[in-house]
Amino acid sequence: MSKTSFRPLHDRVVVRRVDMEEKTAGGIIIPDTAKEKPQEGVVLAAGPGARDEHGKLTALDVKAGDRVLFGKWSGTEVKLDGEDVLIMKESDIMGVLA
Secondary structure: OOOOOOOOOOOEEEEEEOOOOOEOOOOOEOOHHHOOOOOEEEEEEEOOOEEOOOOOEEOOOOOOOOEEEEOOOOOEEEEEOOEEEEEEEHHHEEEEEO
C-alpha cells in the first residue's frame, strides 16, 4: 500500500500527538482509562500560510518537525495511512518547544 500524499491548505498544520509518560514523578503508574490525551505533538506538514487583507501571503511560524503545544480541544482528528493525526489551524498552536 502506498503512502497518501496530503498537503494542508492555507494556515492549517498536520500534527501527530506525542505519547506522554505512563508514570508520574512519584512513580505512580497511570492506567490507560485515566490518561488524558496529550497536548503535545510533532508537526508533520504545514500549509503555505494565510493571506492578509491585501492578498499578501503570510508564512507560518511552524514547520514540519517542530514539537508544539496545543489546546486540549484543538483540531480535527483524522486517520491518514492508518495513523491518527490532528489537522488544526496555526492559531490553535500555543507555542513551539525548543
